[in-house]
Amino acid sequence: MGRRGGAGTIIAIATVGLFLGGCATFSKDGGMTLVADQTGAIVGTAALKIRNEADAAAAHARVTALIATPLTVNKAVEIALLNNRALQAAYNELGVSETELVEASLPPAPSFSLVHLTGAELEIERQVTQNILALLTLPRRRAIAEDRFKVAQARAVQATLSTAWEARRAYYRAVAAAQTVTFLEQSRISAEAVSELAKKLGETGAMPKLEQAREHAFYAEVVGELATARLRQRSEREALNRALGLWGSDLTYRLPNKLPPLPSSPRTMADVETQAVTTRVDIQIARMELAALAKEYGLTHATRFINTLEASGVDRNEIRQGERTPRSGYGLTFEIPIYDFGETKTRRAEETYLRAVNLLIDKSVNARADARQAYQAYRGSYDIARYYEKTVLPLRDTISEQTLLNYNGMLSDLFGLLTDSRDRIAANQRAIEAKRDFWIAEADLHAATTGGGGLSGGPSGQTQANAQSE
Template structure:
């Protein structure tokens, strides 16, 4: 028959089981999917079965069968990138920590027998960690906050990948557009250089003009080689982000970047939106909440670092063979003579203050990033639209007028070629300006919703690293 204390210990543990967390069917992915859908209107999938992998492969093949837009490239990456799947695996592992922290400690049952000098003794012992049972609600609450953080980190990884893919797509398409432009320019420059050589042989032009045409052809050839290498590298980066290999590498990209929107977006409350929606700030807020709870837990347990209560049932047989039973209990605890818990309380307090200051710093930086991203967005729109409305139309007029004057023999071929070089420079500037605008547009979305700003850092991981892993007890 079990000892009364052991029965009480088991009853206490059973009571704790009523508040235990259970594994969710989707490992916490509902929150990630909702945030992704609400923020960038894209689907995510946590591939865990062969059927799920087949469905994802079918979806990716359908998307790759058409010319790949930026939105389609983002969707392919969210379904096919294995690094993102690894982030979702980390979320599933975080759920196992949640379930583990919500379970009461297992009681330990031991049996020992000692014999000698004709006497024997059998001892049965049930040991339970009373402190772990007493702090179970606190630990479970903290573990839920940690799991919520893990969900937000998975969502943040999703948004970061989407932002990286969008930027890579813009750069890849702009690089292809530049290759097409420079290919045409090289063909024209080659014809001009050959003409200059023939005219030089007849003495129609001097060596200086001949060298100018030849060096333009040489420089255009070098620029084209550089542009082709850039196009290859940006395409490979896009393929890596989408997780493509073998047959998937022959995807088609648009021939040119899309036209500019009719008008730029007006975002008068961008700072407020950024502070409210940035996922990295939400993670930091949850970290601060968890640290506050850890501090309360430290205060509650500062004088007790180890308390094991053992129920004992001992059966002894004397030398004459008459058995008798002994019952009792054994209490073990540390006496706080040298350290009464002040060190741990101070550590928890300073850790909380550290996280609070980091959160405040991050909030200030987020507001600044949002303002800067919007200014860059507006200025890049103004520059790109200036090329579209003013510079390129004027260049077109000049080219047409130069061709008319050349036809009427008012200007020579070299004046026409000089204008062609200037028009090429304007066309290259226009492509670069549109690329900068679409990159700035992506940066603006990232600054408001979260993700990875180009060249920026995220302090949320630093804040998380400052937190005690065990909740401060």
């Protein structure tokens, strides 16, 4: 009877563990279906996790096909989501979180011990021990792990959005830099032709040295601006390479000659603050973390008086002078925090929860401010870019035409013509920058209302100041 009692205890402990543990397995998609659905709805391109060499080969083939033709902003985003290894590392973090979920869903493994003592008598003891407290709290710990896994999914969405918005910003900066180089190259060719003409006229005595020097100085200034623009172009293209994760032979991709045209009218958002608070991924993450902390606080409060509770089944055989005496039974081990009665753990959990509450409120306030700032920058940069396009550049074209006619009719001197050329170059450069700032502001507005990174800073102060001076 005694041996059956000990074996029965062992079987009972194992049965309880199997009953509470259930069947914990890994999901087929590793949690990526939800990530792909949410990111696809926001950026138009679904997230994809590269799990093996076949996935990597398929992703590289897709990237090769995308860079075969001039890049659009949507192509750039797709390349970034396929090719950015930091983003793939974020998806691996999601896989790690799933392993933690499966691990938290499993019952604690029992420990087995075997004692063999010899001397005047022989004793053999077998013992199995199970953490009963861990078994009893398994459903709660599993629920907490499920919440943590949902947080990991949201973080994967956030990383995807951040990669997408940064790719858009880098794309617009690179295209704007290339457009500026193209424009200045055209200006350099014209300035060089005029400089050469001035040199020949000077050799014949038809143009004074002062006028020649002005032409040569203007040409030198344009060459200097072009060199600066080319340096900026290389820097912005490298930033785009980094955002897209491209290297080697993939760096030969082509960009369009100019930025896309402005939309016919800007977006109108009646309540941008509410949209940001209800849809931003980082706010959702903070809410889910708060829910998980609430469950952890409840678990800590429930176990504050008992830290450890273990049950053991014991079988012992004593052999003395050829006689065998079997013994069996059970044991209980528990630890009681007699010095603080769990107050330390409870207070720590309470303060951790309250800290998360305050951080959530702070994040919500900042999200509202980000949304307002992003929308103001979006509308302001649109108005500035449209003003340059519809007002400043047409006026500059008219001034250039009239100045050239006056110069050809000997009604104005060369100094006026050079001044107009400088102003025209500056106005076109600022128009390119204004349009670039608008498209970056649009990406910032998406980031401010959906999550995935902070603001880039909005339109440059120089662009706004130039617009006001115009």
